[in-house]
Amino acid sequence: NACQDCVCINGNIQCVTKACRPLSCPLNQQVHSPGSCCPRCANCSAVGYLFAEDETWISPMDSCLKCQCHNGVVTCGRTRCIVPCQTTVAVPGQCCPVCRGCTFNNMVGHDIIAIPHDNRCMSCECNANHTWLCSPTSCPPLDCPQSDRYTPKGTCCPICDRCYLDVENRNVASGFSWRVSECQSCRCDLGSIVCSTQQSNPNYDVTTGDCCEECIDPSEGCVYDGHTVAPQHRWLVDKCTTCQCFAGEGELRHATMQVRGAPSVTPGECCPHCIPRPASCVAFGDPHYQTFDGRMIHFQGTCRYLLTADCSRAAFRVEVENRNIGGDARVSWTDRVHMTVAHHRITVDGFYNVMLNGTQVPHLPLLIKPYIFIDKSANTLLINTHLGVRLSWNALQHHLQVEVPSSFKKKLCGLCGNFNNLPQDDLRLRNSRIARSDIQFGNNWKVLGREMQSCPDATPYNPCDGISYRKRKRANNACKVINSDLFAQCHQVVSPAMYFSACVHDVCACGGNEDYCLCDVLETYAAQCRRAGVVVRWRSSTLCALNCPSELGYVFDECGSPCKRTCANTNLPPSVIEEQCYMPCVSGCQCPAGMVEYDGRCINSMDCPDT
Template sequence: MCCQSSGQWKFPAQQPRKSLASRRRHTGFRPSTQLLILIAVLLALLQGRTVDAGAGDSLSGVRQSCSNEGEEVQLKNQPQIFTCFKCECQNGFVNCRDTCPPVNDCYILDKSNGTCCRRCKGCSFRGMSYESGSEWNDPEDPCKTYKCVATVVTETIQKCYSQCDNNQLQPPRPGECCPTCQGCKINGQTVAEGHEVDASIDDRCLVCQCRGTQLTCSKKTCPVLPCPMSKQIKRPDECCPRCPQNHSFLPVPGKCLFNKSVYPEKTQFMPDRCTNCTCLNGTSVCQRPTCPILECAPEFQEPDGCCPRCAVAEVRSECSLDGIVYQNNETWDMGPCRSCRCNGGTIRCAQMRCPAVKCRANEELKQPPGECCQRCVETAGTCTVFGDPHFRTFDGKFFSFQGSCKYLLASDCMGKTFHIRLTNEGRGTRRASWAKTVTLSLRNLKVNLGQRMRVKVNGTRVTLPYFVVAGGQNVTIERLANGGAVMLRSEMGLTLEWNGAGFLQVSVPAKFKKRLCGLCGNFNGSSRDDLTGKDGRSHGDDEVWHFANSWKVGGPKSCSRKREFLAATPTCDKRKSNFYCHPLSVPALFGECNERLNPENYKAACRMDVCECPSGDCHCDSFAAYAHECRRLGVQLPDWRSATNCPAGWRRNATLSSFKGNQFYGDPSFSRMKGRRQKNHQLRLQLQQEQQQRSKQGQKGRHKPGGHNQLDRQGHNGLDKDQLQKEFILKHVPSSFLYPRAPDRTPPPLH
């Protein structure tokens, strides 16, 4: 088959349509007709994000495909609503995410903010406007703090706390209330720069922060919330309650909306016996005292008005925990996130606070060993080879190349730590080819992964599992639990998965970024330049042949075909490809993954593979590649192999009967048309042979007496009228008119 690349890999006419209905409140914005599809895409992707599209509008459209994996997709010349979204190409789809600030735990939403984002209604205080969540100090008294939460300003006096010795205590910084401790340590635990820690798990409002290698600890009161007490929730590991519900209220100029009541200007009210509030310019300004910091455990505390106090308790010089005795002021760790101290017989523990983290498309959230908080780490690069070779590079570029020689698949072109070679074979076909063997060279180690999952190490066949040390690094080779593939893992993070029949997946850690070369690309985060040849020249999508051939290694003996027919384009029966590739469009089989990974790339690959398939089950390669990538993305699929009769392992010689009658395949009527064409061809050959024989007999008859009269009586060449009619039809009328069939179709280019 001709080598082809996916410039965009999208087939709009064949994409399944998705109905996305959304009833929205009227805001005056109605999208034009050409924007309906894009709006529908955004609505489908944002899962709960509200986009107003007019009252009762019902939108439908298709998800847009894309080719430049990981790159941002610009939305140009669009209404203001689209400025709140950032779109990028991910897994073959244009995925958009909301860039608006979160409005969780906001009881009063602002509907008149003039932007496309929903916002929590802010506060007006002393002639200044503040967004909800803002916190500031009084310029004349830095210990007096204010916080705005949904039209309510809470005024409080923060209380300071210090655990360090006096010789390490530093005076407050200019404009700040509390002194600082030199060195960011609490209970013997080091606090990372810019991070916060709960100084006591018994009092989550006592918070310490590390800034400039200095630790500052203080306690503030919880802000007053505008929602009813019955609607508030409080999590065990948090200091303050929240208002979990969002509401939009009609604005009441000059009045304050608090709880379920409306208060006129300058009206005073008490939400509870410890809080005094006044309505000023539409904002409820409330004063609430901060409770003192207690050194005793909760079981030794008792109520005292608005705040608890420590009851009289025995002060001891040691603490006991799980049979271990700790002396007063002794500290110890309870894991990477918690450390404790013995304080007068009471155990006080500090808990690290982990900041909220949102990873990018090429990152995943992981828990590093020995660290408290999860963080985003770059995902490994993955290159996949499958079928009549289709390639997905480390950066997500798809292309097809059917050369039958040996090629450099991937190599550390900078560090020279490894290189992988791929050998293709034609298997008796003119245009198609499949991966035959994979060879990994890793320092002093050479591993050959062959057909039927045979493995050779440095030229000697080995049994699995196999362990070896290469260049001081451990390498393991084993069969996977399901027995369908061989997995090679190296200590440097390089892995190879090979099923012994043409499917290969190579994974490399992020440390190899911008260091690789070969058919799998350079792993630089952009798919645009993945078709870069060995000479450094970048090739277009129509130059895959030149790109791939530049990475050819080995001599002529490494090729299974003496002559390549790469310029030839295969002619496929559309109904045949529709029959074999239909399971990829069945929701019961792969539908769970269709929202995460664009299946069009694999459908196009399947349509190519059935054109020239020596085994009869080449379509199964595309199914397996798609399912494998779905599992890597965390999608659980049903037992598609049993459902489609595509068993794992070494390919077998399958026939149409192996799949005909299966409910998940398409219309098998193409096989009847094929049978008619074969029968017609056999009839033509038979009549041609009979014609040649009669022609010879006729030539002999001309030399016999009366031969000329015999020809006149029987017709030309001794044929009767019916035979003459059959011969004329077969000679002059194309067989396509005799037995109508679907026109030959060249599969569309993979772009």
């Protein structure tokens, strides 16, 4: 208990409860940080106004004072004015004075760009207000020894005449180029390794040995399971799956599968029959979205977005809020989830706090008959609804999964796609057209509201482009574990290619926190393997180890029951508890078999207090 300090004196335990100072903000604006006792304000109160977390503003008392709200605390700093001119004019309500004209080399100029002689790494522009706006020159990272670097006279950035490839332990001259893979090539540019990737359309088959697709002769048809299938031909894979080959003039061939359900055998019967198959959408990393139809979408927006919703009858709605990773405003992860179902509004955040219709839920599990059941098992929060729509949220690793039954097929919209078994059209916009890029698609599903004015659209960004060749290579090497024998038993049921690509992207973006981002993607891939029926024991003491509090009786289980046994339900039949469970298993800290959870620890069920 973080709010108690205890000491053992002569065999007796004496505890003192900490006192928390009163907060000025309402209860619904107070949050708890993991491992801390006292709550803190999620918002800040200053100059008679309420400011949101990480919001910045200019003090109305002093235009040179810029303030920010962080962790409920207001911090302010003064703006430093640099006005490179002799004659200035003060502007009411503005911090820095402006020039009557920008002075450069004893001359007055207007709308000019200049580089100061005393600082070649600064570029200054005289704007319409006759004020110099100066910004530092950004130098590219160098992949050459320090001893080889030099700065030519009259320039800012150091260069080298060669690049060092540490992975291959050799030097290459500036201008030398080479291929890293079929789709990626690199060159040495004055000491910097610059890599470019040929873009390939993921909707179509890739010709073997090449990066980009080519149109084929329509008479060739499709290839399925090693056999050539004629154009327009239909065939059965099993009782639940029908396939058809599409190939036409000027088009790329592809085979479309119509899946009516999942084959299942009823006890006592011989032949399988089709049962409705649910579909799932996953949001993970910084962030990536795998749609209901299996397409991977990469979108790093930092606003509030519609993840998925019933766009035909408005039966349910799920929205996500993304926030920045560290100080990089171009990269984000899922931080908060909002769900609306049966006229109830549910919000869960990164600390597993649950809000129901604006009021915080003090304890879990929560049951609202017959609509909603909410519980937490290990590191996963589970929400089950009467519609068959189910949500699981791992706040520690920003991993969100939404599962919907087949009754919602072709009725959904949002970042998770339309659930029609065709990944080719998952980038469908609000106006029913297909987006040209993941960025355009993601921005289109921004939730309209007051925050729209202060939340800009995301822009294309690849974090691997702005780092050194050595770091990019290290990211590739770290993520190769997904393609290794460690996950080999899962490769046949869940393709690792999309997760490897997402892993490299995330590790490049994480900077000094690479292990966290690596483990985030590995856990996401392992979770999809568990959902497909393959349990991979992939963690070790050197790879994403999880330490459970053994002093409280917990043990780590890669595939533990999502139906948590507690003193409150220990006398209920297992079938009653499992009615609300829908995941095959979850990974995390669990009580061992025969033990139940009570007051934050594992105890023998016989030791449960009488209620």
